[in-house]
Amino acid sequence: MEHYHMNLNLKVWRQKNSNTKGDFKTYQVKNISSEMSFLEMFDVLNEQLITEGEEPVAFDHDCREGICGMCSMYINGKPHGPWQANTTCQLHMRAFKDGDTIVVEPWRANAFPVIKDLTVNRSAFDRIIQAGGYISVNTGNAVDGNALPINKDNADNSFAAAMCIGCGACVAACKNSSAMLFLSAKVSHLALLPQGEPERKSRVMNMVAQMDKEGFGACTNTGACEATCPKEISLTNIARLNSEYLGASLSADK
Amino acid sequence: MLNAKIPSGPLENKWADYKGHCKLVNPANKRKLEVIVVGTGLAGASAAASLGELGYKVKAFCFQDSPRRAHSIAAQGGINAAKNYQNDGDSVFRLFYDTIKGGDYRAREANVHRLAEVSTNIIDQCVAQGVPFAREYGGLLSNRSFGGTQVQRTFYAAGQTGQQLLIGAYQALERQVALGNVTMYSRHEMLEVVTIEGKARGIIARDLVSGQLERHFGHAVLLCSGGYGNVFYLSTNAMGSNVTAAWKAHKKGAAFANPCFTQIHPTCIPVSGDHQSKLTLMSESLRNDGRIWVPKKQNDTRKATDIPEEERDYYLERRYPAFGNLVPRDVASRAAKERCDAGYGVGSSKQAVYLDYADAILRYGKIEAGKQGRSNVSEEEIIAMGKEVVKAKYGNLFDMYEKITGENPYEVPMRIYPAVHYTMGGLWVDYELQTTVPGLYALGEANFSDHGANRLGASALMQGLADGYFVIPYTLGNNLADEIYSKAIETTHPAFEEAEKAVSDRINHLMNIKGKQTVESFHKRLGKIMWDKCGMARNKEGLEQAIREIQALKKEFWSDVRIPGEVNEMNTELDKANRVADFIELGELMCVDALTRDESCGGHFREEFQTPEGEALRDDAGHMYVSAWELKGEHQWELHKEPLNYEVIKPTQRNYK
Numbered sequence: 001m002e003h004y005h006m007n008l009n010l011k012v013w014r015q016k017n018s019n020t021k022g023d024f025k026t027y028q029v030k031n032i033s034s035e036m037s038f039l040e041m042f043d044v045l046n047e048q049l050i051t052e053g054e055e056p057v058a059f060d061h062d063c064r065e066g067i068c069g070m071c072s073m074y075i076n077g078k079p080h081g082p083w084q085a086n087t088t089c090q091l092h093m094r095a096f097k098d099g100d101t102i103v104v105e106p107w108r109a110n111a112f113p114v115i116k117d118l119t120v121n122r123s124a125f126d127r128i129i130q131a132g133g134y135i136s137v138n139t140g141n142a143v144d145g146n147a148l149p150i151n152k153d154n155a156d157n158s159f160a161a162a163m164c165i166g167c168g169a170c171v172a173a174c175k176n177s178s179a180m181l182f183l184s185a186k187v188s189h190l191a192l193l194p195q196g197e198p199e200r201k202s203r204v205m206n207m208v209a210q211m212d213k214e215g216f217g218a219c220t221n222t223g224a225c226e227a228t229c230p231k232e233i234s235l236t237n238i239a240r241l242n243s244e245y246l247g248a249s250l251s252a253d254k
Numbered sequence: 255m256l257n258a259k260i261p262s263g264p265l266e267n268k269w270a271d272y273k274g275h276c277k278l279v280n281p282a283n284k285r286k287l288e289v290i291v292v293g294t295g296l297a298g299a300s301a302a303a304s305l306g307e308l309g310y311k312v313k314a315f316c317f318q319d320s321p322r323r324a325h326s327i328a329a330q331g332g333i334n335a336a337k338n339y340q341n342d343g344d345s346v347f348r349l350f351y352d353t354i355k356g357g358d359y360r361a362r363e364a365n366v367h368r369l370a371e372v373s374t375n376i377i378d379q380c381v382a383q384g385v386p387f388a389r390e391y392g393g394l395l396s397n398r399s400f401g402g403t404q405v406q407r408t409f410y411a412a413g414q415t416g417q418q419l420l421i422g423a424y425q426a427l428e429r430q431v432a433l434g435n436v437t438m439y440s441r442h443e444m445l446e447v448v449t450i451e452g453k454a455r456g457i458i459a460r461d462l463v464s465g466q467l468e469r470h471f472g473h474a475v476l477l478c479s480g481g482y483g484n485v486f487y488l489s490t491n492a493m494g495s496n497v498t499a500a501w502k503a504h505k506k507g508a509a510f511a512n513p514c515f516t517q518i519h520p521t522c523i524p525v526s527g528d529h530q531s532k533l534t535l536m537s538e539s540l541r542n543d544g545r546i547w548v549p550k551k552q553n554d555t556r557k558a559t560d561i562p563e564e565e566r567d568y569y570l571e572r573r574y575p576a577f578g579n580l581v582p583r584d585v586a587s588r589a590a591k592e593r594c595d596a597g598y599g600v601g602s603s604k605q606a607v608y609l610d611y612a613d614a615i616l617r618y619g620k621i622e623a624g625k626q627g628r629s630n631v632s633e634e635e636i637i638a639m640g641k642e643v644v645k646a647k648y649g650n651l652f653d654m655y656e657k658i659t660g661e662n663p664y665e666v667p668m669r670i671y672p673a674v675h676y677t678m679g680g681l682w683v684d685y686e687l688q689t690t691v692p693g694l695y696a697l698g699e700a701n702f703s704d705h706g707a708n709r710l711g712a713s714a715l716m717q718g719l720a721d722g723y724f725v726i727p728y729t730l731g732n733n734l735a736d737e738i739y740s741k742a743i744e745t746t747h748p749a750f751e752e753a754e755k756a757v758s759d760r761i762n763h764l765m766n767i768k769g770k771q772t773v774e775s776f777h778k779r780l781g782k783i784m785w786d787k788c789g790m791a792r793n794k795e796g797l798e799q800a801i802r803e804i805q806a807l808k809k810e811f812w813s814d815v816r817i818p819g820e821v822n823e824m825n826t827e828l829d830k831a832n833r834v835a836d837f838i839e840l841g842e843l844m845c846v847d848a849l850t851r852d853e854s855c856g857g858h859f860r861e862e863f864q865t866p867e868g869e870a871l872r873d874d875a876g877h878m879y880v881s882a883w884e885l886k887g888e889h890q891w892e893l894h895k896e897p898l899n900y901e902v903i904k905p906t907q908r909n910y911k
Binding site for chain 1: 300303304307318319320321322323324325327328337339375377378379380381382383384386387388389390391392393394395411412414416417418421424425426428429431432438440463490492493494526527529530531532534535653654657658660723724727772774775816818819823824826827
C-alpha cells in the first residue's frame with residue numbers, strides 16, 4: 001500500500017457548552033500521513049491549537065479500536081465518515097486526499113444534547129436499557145451453562161444483534177432521529193434467547209415507552225440507520241421489534 | 255504490615271470454609287450501608303450489580319459517558335473456565351495449576367485456587383444473563399484453546415467476548431440503577447480517597463462536564479479502575495485508561511504490589527509512525543490457527559508471498575515444539591523481539607514478524623471439501639472454502655487488521671509485534687481483596703493478586719468477574735458486619751473538607767503553571783523512557799538511568815506544562831494532565847521495583863538473569879515474594895515482602911518445549 005501525506009482544511013463545530021450557540025471554525029492541518037487514524041489527525045489539530053494558545057476540540061473517544069462506542073463524529077454528512085461498517089476511530093486518513101475540506105459535526109438529535117464541541121450526551125440510551133434491557137437474574141441464581149441448549153441459528157442471530165456498541169450513529173443518521181435500530185438490537189438480542197422469554201412482553205413495552213419519553217423520533221423505514229451502523233445491525237431487528245411490540249400489545253397478560 | 259489473611263486448612267477447602275464461616279449482614283442492615291465502586295468494567299459493574307442485588311446502597315463511578323464503555327469491552331478472545339465440557343482432562347486443579355505456572359510462580363496459591371473454583375459459576379451466570387456465547391450445532395457451548403494451556407477451556411463470543419460479558423454486567427448494573435439500589439455517576443473521575451480514623455470513608459470526584467468537585471461518603475470504597483499500561487503511552491489500553499484512582503489510594507497508604515510486572519502481548523499491529531496514539535491487539539486466539547515466522551535470511555526485503563517455505567523460520571515451532579505457536583505471552587513476545595533485534599524483522603520498520611494464515615486456510619478448505627464429500631476439488635476452490643471458514647471464526651479481527659493497515663490478511667500474512675497490554679501488578683490486597691488501608695478494596699486488574707508475573711490469555715475476564723460477582727459479595731460482608739453501628743458520615747466532616755481542598759489546590763497548581771509544553775508531549779516522553787528501559791527487557795544500568803530521567807521529567811512537567819481552558823468546565827486537557835502526573839510518579843516506582851527484583855520471571859525480564867538459551871532465569875531462593883511498596887515521601891518507598899508459600903505446587907523452571 002502506497003503511503004502519502006496531505007494538507008487538509010477542517011470545518012469543525014465549536015460550542016462552548018450546552019447553553020451557548022455553536023458555529024463552525026475552519027482550521028488547516030499540514031503533513032498528515034495517510035497511515036494515521038482520523039482521531040490521530042484530530043490529535044495533531046489539538047496539539048497545534050494548544051501550542052497556538054487556543055482550546056483543543058473536545059470529542060469523545062476511548063478504545064480507538066472500534067468497540068467501545070464512545071467516538072461519535074459526523075464527518076462530511078455521515079456518522080463515522082465515508083467508510084462502511086466503521087467507527088470514527090477506525091477511519092483512516094487514506095480515505096482522504098491532499099487539499100480536501102472535511103466538515104466535522106457532533107451527532108445531531110434532540111435526545112442527544114451537545115455538551116461541548118463534538119461531545120454529546122447519550123445517557124438516554126442508558127435509560128432505555130434501564131427500562132428493561134436485561135434479564136432479571138441475580139448473581140448466584142444460575143443453572144449450569146449447558147443445561148439450556150440453544151439452537152445455533154437463534155444464538156448466532158442473538159449475537160448479531162448484541163454486537164450493537166451503543167454509539168448512536170443510527171440516531172444521527174436518521175432524519176427523524178429515531179432510536180429504533182438501537183432499541184430493536186437489544187430487544188432482539190434478548191427475545192431470541194430462551195433466557196429472555198419470561199420478561200419478553202413487558203421488556204418491549206417498557207423500552208419502547210422509555211424511547212418515546214426520551215424524545216427520539218418515529219421510524220419511517222428509510223434504512224439510513226442500517227446503512228451507517230458500524231456493526232451492521234440489520235433492519236430485520238426493527239421488523240422483529242415491531243412484531244414483538246404488536247404481539248405484546250395484543251396480549252392480555254403482559 | 256502485610257497480612258494476607260489466607261484461611262487455614264487444605265487448599266481446596268479454604269474458600270468453602272471461608273464462605274461457611276464469614277460474617278453476614280442482615281438485609282435490614284445492608285440498606286444502611288453505603289458502598290462506593292470506582293470503575294465500571296467487568297470487576298466494577300459486576301460488583302456494583304451484585305452488591306445492589308444484595309441490598310447495599312451503591313454509588314458507582316466511571317469517567318466514560320456510560321458504564322458500558324469500560325475497556326473490558328475490548329477483550330477479544332475469551333474467558334477461561336474449568337468446565338471440562340470437552341472431556342479433555344480439564345479440572346479446577348488443572349486451571350489453578352496452569353495459572354500458577356503461567357504466572358511463573360509469583361501468584362498466591364489460595365487466591366488462584368479460588369479463582370479456578372468460581373470460574374465455572376461465572377459461565378453459568380453469564381449464560382443466565384443472556385450473554386450470547388458461541389455454540390455448537392447441538393446448541394451447547396463451544397470452546398477453544400488459548401496460549402499456555404493444553405486443554406480447550408476458553409468460552410467466547412466471536413472476537414468480542416469482552417464486549418458481550420461487559421454488556422451482561424452493564425445490563426445487570428442498569429437493572430439495579432432502575433431499582434434504585436445503585437446510583438450511577440458517569441463522566442466522573444475519582445481524584446482522592448477520604449480516610450477517617452485510618453479507614454476509607456469516601457472519595458472526592460470531579461464531574462468532568464461541570465468541572466465541579468463532589469464529596470461522596472461510603473462505608474467502604476472499591477477500586478475497580480483497571481490497569482496502568484498507559485504509563486508506556488503506547489499500549490493496547492483505551493485512551494482514558496489510567497492509574498489515578500489506584501495511585502491516589504497508594505498515596506493514602508495503600509501498598510502497591512509488583513508494579514514492574516507488565517504484560518507485553520505478542521500479537522499487536524506494529525507501530526506505523528510518530529503519530530501513533532495507541533496500539534491495537536489482534537486476539538491471541540489467532541495463534542490457534544496462524545503460524546508465526548520470519549525469513550531465515552537477515553534483512554530479507556522480498557514480499558512474504560515470494561519467500562519459499564524452506565526459507566522461512568517458524569521460530570516458535572522450532573524453539574518450543576510442545577506448545578509451538580501457543581506458548582504463553584511473555585515467551586512469545588520475547589522470541590519476537592529476539593528475532594527482530596537479530597535483524598530478521600519484517601515490514602518497513604523491521605520491528606514486526608509474520609502471522610500467517612495460508613496453512614490454516616488450506617487445512618480448513620480441505621476439511622470443508624471432505625465434509626461435502628467432494629474429491630477432485632481445485633486448489634482455488636479449497637482456498638475459497640478455507641477462507642470462508644477462517645472468516646466465520648476470525649472475520650471481525652481480519653476486518654480490523656485491514657482497516658488499520660490497508661492490507662488484506664486473507665491474501666498476505668499479517669505483520670505483528672508485541673505491545674504493552676496488561677498489568678499484573680496493582681494495589682496489594684489480602685485474600686478478602688482489601689488493601690492495606692482498611693475499608694479500601696481493589697478488584698480486577700487494579701489489584702495484583704492472581705496472575706503472578708505473567709497472565710495467561712482469557713484469564714483477565716475471568717478474574718474481573720470472579721472478584722465482582724463471587725468474591726466481594728462475601729468478603730465485603732465479612733468486614734461490613736462490624737460497621738452496622740457506624741452511621742453515614744456527613745460530607746461536611748473536616749476530612750472531606752481537607753481532601754477536597756487538596757484536590758482543588760493541585761488542580762489550581764496545574765492550571766497556573768501555564769508553561770509551553772503539552773500534556774501529550776510529556777506523556778510521550780515518559781512512554782519512551784518506560785518502553786526503552788523498563789519494557790520487554792530491562793537491565794540495572796538502564797533502570798537507574800530511567801529513574802533519573804523520570805525524576806527530571808517530573809520537575810519539567812510541574813514547571814512547564816500548558817493546560818488551556820478553565821477549571822469549572824469540561825476540560826479534557828486537565829483530565830489528561832491529572833492522569834499523566836500520576837503516571838510519571840508510577841513510572842519511577844515501576845523502575846525501582848524492576849531494579850530490586852534481581853531475577854527474570856514472567857513479563858519481567860532482566861537481561862542479567864537468563865539461561866544460556868536466553869530463557870528467563872528465576873531466583874526462587876531469593877525472590878519468591880510479592881514486593882509491596884509503601885510510599886514514604888517524594889521518590890521514597892519502603893519495600894515490604896510477602897513471602898509466597900507453595901504448599902501444593904512445586905515450582906519448577908517453566909518448560910514449554
